[in-house]
Amino acid sequence: MEREGVPHLFASGGAGPRERPRQGRAGRAGGAIFIQMAACGWSRCRALLSLRAAGGSLWGRRGAAPEPRAVHVPSPSLCSESSVSYQELKDLKKANVLHIDVRERWEIERDGKIPASINIPLNELVEALQMHPADFKELYNQKMPAKSDHVVFSCFAGTRSRQALSFAASLGFSRVQHYAGGFEDWAKHESPEKK
Template sequence: MAVIALGPPLLWLLCAGGAPSLSYRELKDLKKANVLHIDVRERWEIDKFGKIPASINIPLGELVEALQMDPTEFKEQYNQKMPAKSDPVVFSCLAGTRSKQALGFATSLGFSRVQQYAGGFEDWVKHEPPEKK
């Protein structure tokens, strides 16, 4: 039997592969329970198209650094309490590609209760209008 060494990219793909993906309704219910919802789209996308209400924007390129910040710095930068590794966190993007990557990053950093809303912003706006900045 061959043993294959998994580098980080393959590892996060495998971690995210079986990851639970939320439906619109599940995300709506989770938001009532105060889950931290991180939208990993770029800032210009939020500015141009709006956002899912009660989500915070941390572009994918900043996510790994953000999830390792000092809690005070995180609060200052994102106006939100830093999530603990055991807190429920949901990632979304436009249509699921970047949120899947975010899920892998967070899992590799030790976050244990992370999920993605794979339908993302595209799916959300089919159900209700976005929040404008």
């Protein structure tokens, strides 16, 4: 189900990480597990769930899986606390971190922006982070971030920036954080930059 302002994790049709897992033996539980795992950066689970949903097995023949047992799976860094405070963001900006504001363009025009941030609305983010570097530079007037570059996302109050963090991590970006207080918190400390 799609909520307003929240892109659905699975777009219709096509292959790749946006493909909906087939309903089968894994059924809805498999899909729910996939959604939760994908939201935490575990995008490689798609192949396993697709295989299990189709009735396949990692052990070579149908139904030959060992008995289930409890295992501890460490959370990827995305699921741990990855937010930054106002002061941390100020310090990171001195180190030339890429700061992406995922608010809509009309919000930037109306309210202003945090200095030295670039605007890539949330609904464009996944596509933007997969662009050819020359296209990214032309469209956003900024060098395309490498998957190992430090990137901080912000929005108005932290909700969309957390989604942006999840999207970027699922695309392989390893050093991503979000400013949980967002523009709302920044404006309490400093005047925003107006266009």
